[in-house]
Amino acid sequence: DIQMTQSPSTLSASVGDRVTITCRASQNIGIWLAWYQQKPGKAPKLLIFKASSLESGVSSRFSGSGSGTEFTLSISSLQPDDFATYYCQQYQTDWTFGQGTKVEIK
Amino acid sequence: EVQLVQSEAEVKKPGESLRISCKVSGDISTTAWIIWVRQMPGKGLEWMGRIDPSNSYTKYSAALPGHVSFSADKSINTAYLQWTRLEASDTAIYYCAGALSIAHPTGDWWGQGTLVSVSS
Numbered sequence: 001d002i003q004m005t006q007s008p009s010t011l012s013a014s015v016g017d018r019v020t021i022t023c024r025a026s027q028n029i030g031i032w033l034a035w036y037q038q039k040p041g042k043a044p045k046l047l048i049f050k051a052s053s054l055e056s057g058v059s060s061r062f063s064g065s066g067s068g069t070e071f072t073l074s075i076s077s078l079q080p081d082d083f084a085t086y087y088c089q090q091y092q093t094d095w096t097f098g099q100g101t102k103v104e105i106k
Numbered sequence: 107e108v109q110l111v112q113s114e115a116e117v118k119k120p121g122e123s124l125r126i127s128c129k130v131s132g133d134i135s136t137t138a139w140i141i142w143v144r145q146m147p148g149k150g151l152e153w154m155g156r157i158d159p160s161n162s163y164t165k166y167s168a169a170l171p172g173h174v175s176f177s178a179d180k181s182i183n184t185a186y187l188q189w190t191r192l193e194a195s196d197t198a199i200y201y202c203a204g205a206l207s208i209a210h211p212t213g214d215w216w217g218q219g220t221l222v223s224v225s226s
Contacts, residue, residue, distance in 0.1 A: 001168070034212045036151075043201055043216035044143075044151065087151055091210050094165065095141070095153035 002026055002090050006098030012106040017078045021101045023071045023088035032092035035064055035073045038100075039084045047086075048073065078103070108132040108204050110140075110217035117223045118192050125188040126220045128202030130159065139205040140185040141213065142176060146198045154200075156211065159185055192224045 003026035013019050023033065031051040036044040046055045048064035051071055061076045075082055083105055088098040113127040130137055142154040155166040157176040164176050173193075178185045187200055199219045205211030 032210055036213065038151075043219055044203075044213060045216070046213055049212045089151075089212075091212055094156075094167070095143075097151040097153065100150045 002029060002093055002096050004088055004090055004096050004098040006088055006101050008101060009099065010102045010104060012104050013078050014106045015078055015080060017106075019075045019078055019103060021073045021086055021088075021103075023066075023073070023098050025069045025071075025090055028068050029090045029092040031067050032090060033064070033066065033071045034089045034091060035062075036087045036089060037082075037084045038087065044087065075103075108134065108137055108215045110202055110204055110215055112200075112202060112217035112220045115221040115223070117225075120194055120224055120226055121191050122224075123188070123190055124192055124222065125186050126200060126222065128185045128187075128217050130183045130185070130204060134159075134183050136206055137204045137215075138208040139211045140176075140178065141203045141205060141211065142187050143201045143203060143213075144198045145201065145219075151201075154187075156205070157185055159183070192222075194224050194226075196222060197224045198222060 005024045007022050033051045035048040038044045047058050052064045063074050085100045085102045087100050090096050109131045111129045139156045141156040144152045157164045159178045162178045173190045199221050201219045202217040203213035204215040206214050
């Protein structure tokens, strides 16, 4: 099975900050990596697919990069609506999620 | 656009059976897979498996307990997640997601989630 390791688990930041979340795969997954945002009591929302492709309607503040085993999600200028939990997910073989990164207000 | 609407929250006792639903509306011809995801209280997302709504082909997670299964009724565009006998450890929110791609599916659309509470 492919394991996904996200870091950090929690990230404290202020409005306007640039934040970066890292995700590592236990084996080469090419570009088959997605990022989701989840707010309390809500379903996950797809932000990024194929490692760096922005889902339609998602703010350009979000960007993804990486390939193989190392990936990052960046938010260029954190907005109040961005405080949430973010998950990476590999979909090269079935799905595996990272454990999540909670972005909280500093 | 595709919409997924899930059935309401359930409160059950251990040993009981249950079936929850995920109804697909909109341009259903674009939905290659319905995927089920579990989120236990305060925890992260876990992939349970997927089902092709057109022919009910299923792929289960190796970690899925034997008392859990998926089904689909393409005549009413609905997928189901069912338990033959519930356990307390089945308490969770269950999400269905719809995927466009056959080969490399992502969660393109999501249902609102169904909370299943199992307690004696």
